[in-house]
Amino acid sequence: MAPNWYRLGPVEELKTKPLRQVVIEGRLVIALSYKDGRFGAVSGVCNHKGGPLGEGTLREDFIVCPWHHWMFHRETGEARPGIPAAVPRHDLKTEAGALYVDLEPATPRIDAPHPPHPVAREPRRAPGPLRVAGLSTTAMHAGFPRYSTSEALLGLALGEAAAAGAETKMIRVRELGFRTCEGYYSKSAQACTWPCSITQMDAKDEMTEIYEALVHWADVALVATPIRWGNASALYFKMIERLNCVQNQITLHDNVLIRNKVAGFIITGGQDNVQAVAGGMLMFFGELGFQFPQFPFVAHSRGWSAEDMENNVMQVQQDGELHEGARALARRCLAMAEGLAAEGEGRAAIERGGRKAGGE
Ligand code: FES
Structure with missing residues (x-):
């Protein structure tokens, strides 16, 4: 699918927070991170119960969900090694000092099979x-x-x-x-x-x-x-x-x-x-x-x-x-x-x- 770029804002301004939740046009929610000179964008909606990932914390390169602490890689969206789950990843690009996100996810959401308790x-x-x-x-x-x-x-x-x-x-x-x-x-x-x-x-x-x-x-x-x-x-x-x-x-x-x-x-x-x-x-x-x-x-x-x-x-x-x-x-x-x-x-x-x- 052709990219659908959306301008998030000036790069320098977006570098100021390591993790933020961005709601785009009231529907798409992105967890935007910046660490070690690189941005990352993944869905801001946690696989577990929909917790706001962008309001969580960073532990190394993983976003920790603020609700029950599930973790997803801030750039790939993948869960911790060994857990076959992921939130969608979004591509980013910079142009003329601004950061853009592709509204189309680059990878799918994958729910790990969890037998009910x-x-x-x-x-x-x-x-x-x-x-x-x-x-x-x-x-x-x-x-x-x-x-x-x-x-x-x-x-x-x-x-x-x-x-x-x-x-x-x-x-x-x-x-x-x-x-x-x-x-x-x-x-x-x-x-x-x-x-x-x-x-x-x-x-x-x-x-x-x-x-x-x-x-x-x-x-x-x-x-x-x-x-x-x-x-x-x-x-x-x-x-x-x-x-x-x-x-x-x-x-x-x-x-x-x-x-x-x-x-x-x-x-x-x-x-x-x-x-x-x-x-x-x-x-x-x-x-x-x-x-x-x-x-x-x-x-x-x-x-x-x-x-x-x-x-x-x-x-x-x-x-x-x-x-x-x-x-x-x-x-x-x-x-x-x-x-x-x-x-x-x-x-x-x-x-x-x-x-x-x-x-x-
Ligand atoms: S909603 Fe994210 S860990 Fe439960």
């Missing part, structure tokens, strides 16, 4: 009995475990669910190695992806276990947290920030990943603020798509001035009413999950898969 599959309830995932978000040293009041109550709730015929799974979030949310959403709404970009790029990131449990496996999520300075635990917040991508699928793409699922909460603290912690958890899990039974949390606190934590632990260990409260929460969640399943395709699957869990 397993967690990206469509959520579909597999046949089987009701399933309850317990997420304990308290932190403790693996080598020197301690008694956790929230985790102990969660254990009772899961035991009750198992006795009612449900499959159960305890996930101790502290045992998972996963990275903090890197705030891609703050760069652009489109930069927050499902599955999370970290999950897709880092095979060692174990947030996958939580995504699998909440999006695909469980009918009920029971989430337990201690109160730390009036809030849920830091580990809880680390986890829910990584769940932003699930919620953003709803707001950005009307893609509701969590349907007909129930959540309940266990909140314990030597000191107070139960209502605020419960309010935050209800809001977030509601925004994910979970539904709640009547009385959706069980909590324990002895108030602001209770500093005798050794007595607090003893009290939780001996408080039969509290133990029954945790068990009753599990029963309410299961009863509601069974009702929700009855509204959807899940009922047949539950009945085929095992005996039904009893409600309260």
Whole structure:
């Protein structure tokens, strides 16, 4: 095809920035670079999710996408060696002190074959009995475990669910190695992806276990947290920030990943603020798509001035009413999950898969 030259501007002026994003006539986007005395022009639209390559950074001769750090050679458009991918390259020429770019790409865009991440599959309830995932978000040293009041109550709730015929799974979030949310959403709404970009790029990131449990496996999520300075635990917040991508699928793409699922909460603290912690958890899990039974949390606190934590632990260990409260929460969640399943395709699957869990 004949070249279609477009005047970008004076050469001397364009030499002043190592990398810039140029939008031509509102449609073609070029990442224009200048380094070691040579210009380079490649498409400014990243192969991954369309990130603005010209707003990224240069690492040697590679442009690093500002969204999730994919890299393309600034002159050839090729991805790093070994990755069969490329963004289109554009020819350049100088004439009478001005730089021109050929609007027709000299090379095609090549997408590397990426099999979809397993967690990206469509959520579909597999046949089987009701399933309850317990997420304990308290932190403790693996080598020197301690008694956790929230985790102990969660254990009772899961035991009750198992006795009612449900499959159960305890996930101790502290045992998972996963990275903090890197705030891609703050760069652009489109930069927050499902599955999370970290999950897709880092095979060692174990947030996958939580995504699998909440999006695909469980009918009920029971989430337990201690109160730390009036809030849920830091580990809880680390986890829910990584769940932003699930919620953003709803707001950005009307893609509701969590349907007909129930959540309940266990909140314990030597000191107070139960209502605020419960309010935050209800809001977030509601925004994910979970539904709640009547009385959706069980909590324990002895108030602001209770500093005798050794007595607090003893009290939780001996408080039969509290133990029954945790068990009753599990029963309410299961009863509601069974009702929700009855509204959807899940009922047949539950009945085929095992005996039904009893409600309260
Ligand atoms: S790395 Fe460029 S959009 Fe994700």
